[in-house]
Amino acid sequence: MALLQIDNLTVEFETATGWFKAVDGVSLSVQKGEVLAIVGESGSGKSVAMLAVMGLLPWTAKITADRMLFEGRDIQKISPAERRKLIGKDIAMIFQEPIASLNPCFTVGFQIEEVLRVHLGLDRQARRARAIELFKQVGLPNPEERLGSFPHQMSGGQCQRVMIAIAIACNPKLLIADEPTTALDVTIQKQILDLIMSLQAKNGMGLIMITHDMGVVAETADRVVVQYKGRKMEEADVLSLFENPKSNYTKALLAALPENATGDRLTTVSAFFDGTPEPAQETGLGVNA
Amino acid sequence: MTDNTMLEVRDIKRDYELSSGLFKPKKIINAVKGVSFKLERGKTLAIVGESGCGKSTLARMITFIDEPTAGDLLIDGKKVDTRPGRLTHEMRQKVQIVFQNPYGSLNPRQKIGDVLGEPLAINTDMSAEEQRHRANEMLKKVGLGPEHYNRYPHMFSGGQRQRIAIARALMLNPKLLVLDEPVSALDLSVQAQVLNLLADLQDEFNLTYVFISHDLSVVRYIADEVMVMYFGEAVEYGTRDEVFSDPKHEYTRTLFAATPRADVETIRQRIAKKKAMAAA
């Protein structure tokens, strides 16, 4: 049984110029202990799809799916109260802007203990002990002192570590990371990615890594889903995707990487792909001559 | 003898004062601590570094947005007097900048035709008709068209806005273009187009580029010379091939090691390592 199973998810928003489909018929699944990377550019709907799963979209969004199952349980039709029990405990999410994702008015200690109180019902002593333990796990120096810091007193990398600590506080089965390192410097990015991957390996969590950076995909993913303008273009294991991409869009993306530049000019995506989203078939046959 | 040096920076420094209370002495932050380099006409210097290293401050000094605390700036062989009010029109025209954020660098309430015409309106006495003509020409050069003259910035995508920003920078025929992370906020597909455009424009107008970036793969592709900055100092400086094949400073090596690589070999190695660990 897959950890997370999504079939034919569609998310639409009502705008001044009609309905806008942010996600159009996307299906994917994540197994226990697996790392799935969802790669796409801005407007591909990768974040919106995961926010729909978590139930974090505004009320103006229309979400429809054939199936949305977490550990075999239907999470589309559950009541808000039941959803609150699931989110943050069994499914956790970390976001792109670490400093903006933490409440600026409260200390980070308060924020992580809040999660422990709501989901695990621990008493004060136990909460503090667990908070310190979690801060140690994510590599924050001086955890006891850190509990009393405010987000604006810490750097981006440290805030991201706090976010990760909050996310893994209840030992989630699935962790969704939405561009966790995009806002960070390169050297910090490597540390945070290494941290996430080591936690994933240690706790056996399923991990969904949303990113637009093919380098991050190469260094973290087991399987990859490529999205463009709300649709799934290709799904493959990471080695096959890089060695032998089937969809024209994936080929275009890989060719446009500066690393793969041959000669004076970069190959642009339009050389392969004229913008009409025709997803590759599941059978892996070629697409768009 | 014509000297081919477009830009020369000699021991340039920039300090910021931070007031730390009423009676305590002011704290001084050395954003740039004495950087020197020479850049030839028609070449591209890439400045690499992470946030807080001083690369943006350096860019602002070269484009006369901020005044250096010490040091000399020579553009096209002439020393520039950067004190406020002393900057000549001519100097201003020689250097222009393209910003990182395509969503903040264009006035949301200005039609892009006016955005392009504004530098001409302020600095030259071309007629409105001539300005319009030049703006349309420049739009064509960057891959847009005269039909976009009347549109507002929010109607364009990030990549298109960046093209408009590049067009605006070129309106006054500068010789030196400072590009502060121009493709960092753009998608990969668009990044390639904009980089190609920059390469074409450099060939056509013999422009000199100072290209600031934190993305090493982009730097490797477009730079002739590379300078790595760390805490306000240039810790590494040389030609692109020199720096990439044999980085001398510890920080440069750390930077290279930290950059994620998107190639098949990396994947194979990682999978093999994972299998070995699972078997153990």
Place this chain on the structure above:
Amino acid sequence: MADTIIDKPPAAVSTAAMRRQMLKEFWFYFSENRGAVIGLFVFLALVVIAVLAPIIAPHSPFEQYRDAVLVPPIWTEGGRAGYLLGTDPVGRDILSRLIYGAQYSLFIGVFVTTLSLVGGILVGLIAGYFRGWVDTVIMRLMDIILAFPSLLLALVLVAILGPSLTNGMIAIALTLQPHFVRLTRAAVMAEKTRDYVTAARLAGAGPLRLMFRTILPNCTAPLIVQATLSFSNAILDAAALGFLGMGAQPPAPEWGTMLAEAREFILRAWWVVTFPGLAILITVLAINLMGDGLRDALDPKLKRS
């Protein structure tokens, strides 16, 4: 020479077509707030009434009918056809006076709002752009003005300058100005650090051009909302001044002045007091509802797409 672009750039559009499109988008957000739409229509109706006053008013607002003093409204007993809402203590038709009063109220609103808007923007621009001691002096001045209850300040000014509608309007405009100054200053300070202002400065723009042509157009949204609310405030304050005898002087058919004249008749002839009061209420309510809707439509943070 450039590559074809994946996202095809928007097709050419004329200025007129673009304005239509922007108006359509604005209306989409504005019309979501039903109260705002109702307020808009009531306000438009008011404008029409004011413009067509000479045509639709049954009588002149100044004509005193000696034989029809304190006539009650037409639907009560004793009411007379011809005087739909009754007459006031000196025999003037209340309906006609209300209709002409709309002219006064709208004029007061426009005059006061324009005065405080223009003054507030100028002062706020200078304070926000130049900062330093100029900013400090200006803001302390505004703080002093804000510290006074607005009506009291207006009364003092009118007492000095002499009771008349013009002086009343100038006084009210002065008390409303600090709000605009604050808003403009805050918006200018926020926009000043943006890249496009730096780009304009690099192109050689001087302070005047930067202030008025680059920064100011980007600060209009909160100003429009504040202007709408000031409009209704102005009408209320002018009515209050009129009620106290310090604004429009009798026999002007200004709604507040009408209330002043009718003070002693509250119990005896309720219609003389109620209808002007209702007129003020409905007008101010409509404008405030409209202002709410405008804020929702113009605030980019509330935009949904």
